[in-house]
Amino acid sequence: MIEISEISIDLRNEDDILIARQTARKKMADIGFGSADQTRMATAISELTRNVIKYAGEGVCHIVTGTSSSEICIKVEIEDYGPGIVDVDKAMEDGYTTGGGLGAGLPGAKRLVNDFQIESQPGLTKINLEMSRPHV
Amino acid sequence: MVNENVSSDNVENVDIAKDVLNQLPCMVMAVDLDFNILFLNNTGCEWMGDDFENVEGKKCYDFVQSSHCRTDNCRVKQAMKNDRKYVWRNEITTGGKTFPIEYTASPLRDKDGNIVGGVEYVIDITERVKIEEEVQEHSRTIMELSTPVIKLWEGIVILPLVGVIDTMRAQQIIENLLSSIVENEATVAILDVTGVPMIDTSVAQHILKTVSAGKMLGAEIIITGFSPNVAQTLVTLGVDLSDIITCGSLKDGVSKAFTLVGRKLV
Numbered sequence: 001m002i003e004i005s006e007i008s009i010d011l012r013n014e015d016d017i018l019i020a021r022q023t024a025r026k027k028m029a030d031i032g033f034g035s036a037d038q039t040r041m042a043t044a045i046s047e048l049t050r051n052v053i054k055y056a057g058e059g060v061c062h063i064v065t066g067t068s069s070s071e072i073c074i075k076v077e078i079e080d081y082g083p084g085i086v087d088v089d090k091a092m093e094d095g096y097t098t099g100g101g102l103g104a105g106l107p108g109a110k111r112l113v114n115d116f117q118i119e120s121q122p123g124l125t126k127i128n129l130e131m132s133r134p135h136v
Numbered sequence: 137m138v139n140e141n142v143s144s145d146n147v148e149n150v151d152i153a154k155d156v157l158n159q160l161p162c163m164v165m166a167v168d169l170d171f172n173i174l175f176l177n178n179t180g181c182e183w184m185g186d187d188f189e190n191v192e193g194k195k196c197y198d199f200v201q202s203s204h205c206r207t208d209n210c211r212v213k214q215a216m217k218n219d220r221k222y223v224w225r226n227e228i229t230t231g232g233k234t235f236p237i238e239y240t241a242s243p244l245r246d247k248d249g250n251i252v253g254g255v256e257y258v259i260d261i262t263e264r265v266k267i268e269e270e271v272q273e274h275s276r277t278i279m280e281l282s283t284p285v286i287k288l289w290e291g292i293v294i295l296p297l298v299g300v301i302d303t304m305r306a307q308q309i310i311e312n313l314l315s316s317i318v319e320n321e322a323t324v325a326i327l328d329v330t331g332v333p334m335i336d337t338s339v340a341q342h343i344l345k346t347v348s349a350g351k352m353l354g355a356e357i358i359i360t361g362f363s364p365n366v367a368q369t370l371v372t373l374g375v376d377l378s379d380i381i382t383c384g385s386l387k388d389g390v391s392k393a394f395t396l397v398g399r400k401l402v
Contacts, residue, residue: 010224014302015272021334039334039365043373046336060222081209094374102344104337108373123208 002068011059011080017049020061024076027065031072033133041074041131044109048078048127051106054099056082056125073132085120092118163258166244169216171196174244174253185231196256200230211241212254219243219251225261236265283309285316288390291397293322296386298331306342313346317355324393325350328386330361340375347380356381356396360389 005027009020021042028038045061052059059080066073085091092110097103110116115130157164163180167173173191181188184199197205204210204226211222221242228237238261244253283305288294293316297309317325327346329335335343343359350357360383362370370377383389394400 008223012225018300018302036365036368039369040372042334043336043369046334047338047373050336050338081214102337102341102375104374108337108375111372111374112369 002066004064004066006062006064009061009063011049011052011061011078014050014053016061017046017053020049020063021045024063024074027063028074031065031067031074032135033072033074033131037131037133040112041076041129044112044129045076045078047105047109048129052078052080052082056080058082059125067135070135071132072135073130076129077126078129079124079126081123082125084122084125085118088118088120162260163256165196165256165258166253167196167212167256168244168253169251171212173199180258183230183233200228202226202228211239212256215241215243216251216254228258236261283312285312287316287320287322288326289394289397289399291321291323292326292390292393293317293320293324294326294328294390296328296331300334301332301339301342306339310342310346310349313357314349314353317350317353322355324396325355325357326386326389326393327357327359328361328389329359329366330363330386332361332366335362335366335370337373337375340370340373340377344377344380358383358389358392358396360384360386 007023007027009016009023011017011020024045025038025042028041029035033041049059049061052061057080059078059082062077062079064075064077066075090096091106093103094107095103106118109129113129113131115128117126117128119126157175158178160177161179163183164175164177165173165180166175172193173196176184176188176191181191184191186199191199204224208214211224214220215222221240223238223240225236225238227234238259240257242255243251244255246252283295283297285293285295293313295309295313295316301309313325313327316322327343329343332339347357347359358381359377362382362384381392383392
């Protein structure tokens with residue numbers, strides 16, 4: 001049996017970054033992810049949603065959690081309708097930043113999760129994060 | 137005969153559905169792919185100050201204005217394009233009034249399931265926004281209260297951080313800590329992050345800035361209280377804190393601070 005739960009969080013200001021990562025944390029705790037995994041995913045969400053607020057102004061964060069008999073998993077999709085990332089390959093490099101940050105957000109977030117997909121064009125940037133663990 | 141019965145039932149259902157939509161205290165509007173109004177309920181007509189006959193078939197953005205209208209940000213446009221439901225807040229101007237709203241946009245389908253337009257469900261959230269602003273104001277006040285710098289010993293100040301650090305608060309923390317370093321002629325400052333649940337790159341950057349600003353004032357800054365999860369996450373992120381003195385616990389940090397000022401804990 002597979003159980004799926006889905007929630008969407010609007011990203012409008014810095015407070016919503018908090019709501020998004022706390023919601024993810026709670027959802028993950030509910031289905032049995034450990035606290036280290038919760039912190040990893042919450043940090044990745046924090047990085048990416050902060051980018052949304054900083055560069056695009058607003059966006060949406062969809063969090064889907066699923067449980068089957070063999071696996072627990074969380075999928076997070078963060079999308080915004082801002083100007084897009086001009087050079088995605090460059091943005092994925094460590095230390096590259098256009099906004100005066102540390103330049104560790106995007107590549108760091110990728111390392112924090114199991115699967116990371118990014119597509120960006122002016123008007124729509126979509127990032128998918130995924131983490132799964134065996135169900136114990 | 138049977139067919140006729142079914143169709144008359146359907147007509148009745150449509151009428152009932154329309155009646156229900158017209159009773160709702162919020163606006164329900166359906167538009168086609170080119171944003172021509174197909175349906176508008178009574179509340180919508182009231183908001184616009186017009187009759188349905190006058191708005192039918194005309195562009196929705198001629199009657200309601202918002203920052204999303206006629207842009208890619210329009211959630212109805214996105215709902216039609218991405219085949220997904222969107223809920224979003226905005227501010228609209230209609231019938232000479234401007235107020236905050238929350239709108240739900242979903243694609244409108246024909247019998248075969250093809251997307252032929254969008255449906256919009258709009259709630260006036262003036263009251264909700266007012267309450268939220270009050271709550272936000274309160275939480276800001278609490279945040280400002282919660283960054284006290286404590287003088288621990290001659291030359292040692294300590295700043296225990298509790299809660300979430302955002303950009304605004306980080307700025308405050310830096311200012312507080314730096315001015316108290318000067319006031320107390322401190323040579324060591326301890327920044328305890330035990331109460332900070334999560335540290336991402338932006339918070340890490342604020343910490344790094346605080347440390348280098350502190351050094352300019354002649355003070356060493358010791359960071360204490362990274363949890364194992366936070367430490368692991370920061371390393372994965374690739375944040376380099378190796379130039380900074382860090383201690384696992386506040387206790388170790390305090391004893392380190394005493395060593396730095398030339399005293400020893402007995």
